[in-house]
Amino acid sequence: MKALSYLILIPTDPIYVPTEEQAETGADALEALMPAAEEVTYDMFDDVRFIDGGQAFEAITCPLCGKDAQAWWHNAMDKAAEAEFEELECTATCCGGQTSLNALIYQPAAAFTRFTLVATNAGVGGLNETDLTAIGVPLGCKLRVVTQSI
Structure with missing residues (x-):
């Protein structure tokens, strides 16, 4: 079975949730920066969750x-x-x-959130501040990165 890796972008404010339109635009921006990713998805949660590196x-x-x-x-x-x-x-x-x-x-990095933006098997370990800003602006928030490998 192929190992899965997830690059997870999380708002620095744990209760922030973008609008559906902002989330779609943010997902498009992440996909443009990571064209090798198998999938780019986002999730919105009703409650705050702890997201860690899985280790x-x-x-x-x-x-x-x-x-x-x-x-x-x-x-x-x-x-x-x-x-x-x-x-x-x-x-x-x-x-x-x-x-x-x-x-x-x-x-490794971990954070609390009600929203995640995830690139699956993107082939990169992270994003620089310019990239995070390019994705965060359409989302309406500053972002932090958590990576998971399963």
Whole structure:
């Protein structure tokens, strides 16, 4: 069976969902940048979802102090899951600061979202900032990238 790879574009605002027209235009822009992709699709969700690379995290780092956040991340995720990820704000016990689960630095990349734009087997590992802007403008948002391999 052939391995599948997904390049997933996610709005930096976890609750943002573009209009259907914006999503179609964004998908067209992604397809133009990745003509080798087997498929370009998008999904809109009723609730916020956690999208990860499909593998164990090498690191989860606090954006405030740069320390390892894995010790407190599981408890913060459990609490956020109880609220169906509608509240992502949390206290970073490593430094006592206020942050968001979506602001943590995940290695490999991960994020929370209600919208995904996906290129399947595109043959590339990522996009540069110019490409992300070219896709984000028609979507009406800034984007981040999560890659998955199955």
